[in-house]
Amino acid sequence: MATFREMKDRISGVKNVQQITRAMKMVAAARLRRSEEGIRALRPYSSRLDHLCARFLRGATGVEHDFFQQRPVSNIAVLSIASDRGLCGAYNNRVVDATVKLVEESPGEEDHVVAVGSRCIAGVRRAGHKVERSFEDIFNPVRYPVAQDITAHLRRLFLEGTVDEVQVVFTEFFSPMRQQVVTRRLLPCPPHLHHQEIKEHHERELPEGMHFEPEEAEEAERLVYLYEPNYEQICSRLVAHNLSIQVYRALLEAQASEHGARMMAMENATDNAEEMIDELTLQMNRLRQESITRELLDVVGGAGALQ
């Protein structure tokens, strides 16, 4: 049976932990807000870029680009994006699990895992897979040049023929309560997105006050464009650029998801601590009462013996 003193120490211990989890929750909430702003800030840009790409590539049946090359898939590369820190529930594990599954199901012998976040790197290695290239400490905030570096590496793997397909695994952010691990193909690029697909995509993506304008896009298609320097080069740049933006967006989504997951995990921890404190306090009071009763009985018994 624990003594009164021990109980008191335990309660103050739990209270300390609760203070920390509460502080972490606040920090995560603040960072989440900033991350969400980052995603929102990218939207006007990416939606415009999608427009441009769709318009170009849809009519461009004759365009050959290395990024469209469909080859029989033997080796794949996986860009796996999780975080540098723990204490965020199952956030890191989910990404690692999805990555490992993808790698193990791929027909090739070699793994080409590019991992972002030290937890992700460690997780993939623990599962017995090699990490070919790793990026740490790139969040808060994510910088666009980092996305370009990552993309350049993946592009090289694909263009040199080391891999025939590039996938990205990251956590898509819907709300602080809801994040979902998704796997998307980066390369080869889907030959052309149709307006319908883009429209669907944008209905989820577009913030208030912005609309997808199919009429505008269709009208623009009828327009004659002048290309500078020329059509092929513009296409090739657009496709390459779009790829970096996709990676950049995945990094931003992952960052927001991490903070969302941490916020929820810390909220639960704070609630659990509260429950524990209540229970321990109850136990402690019971203990105190028992000892008082015992002492009282002693006194009464002693007085009785004296008479």
Next chain:
Amino acid sequence: MEIRIITPRNTVLEADDVEHVLLPAEGGELGILPGHITMVCSLGVGRIQVDLADGPVRLATSGGFAEVLQDRIIVLADTAERESDIDVDRARRARERAAERLEKRVEDIDMARAEAAFARAANRLEIAGPE
């Protein structure tokens, strides 16, 4: 004529009283007046100048795309900063760092990247004004 200059991080400029725009197209500077033919061009490192009714706005960009529609220009820039927003100290440090790398010509440093970094920093400094 309308213009929107957008980067992955923010919308840098939005205006609807544009009289003339100069863009740093890769083949050389490109001037656009209202009624220009619809066009898509890729941009290099350089200066964007937007002449508004109440004076010109100058920006430094490190490349991107520009889409010229009827009476509307959309610039998708990798980066774009107004001359007053340029961090001169940072640009100067970046230029020194790049210059150092270029001078050393060390094997394992990507020369093309150092050159690009140098060009970007030099461009920012040029647009920010006389040193």
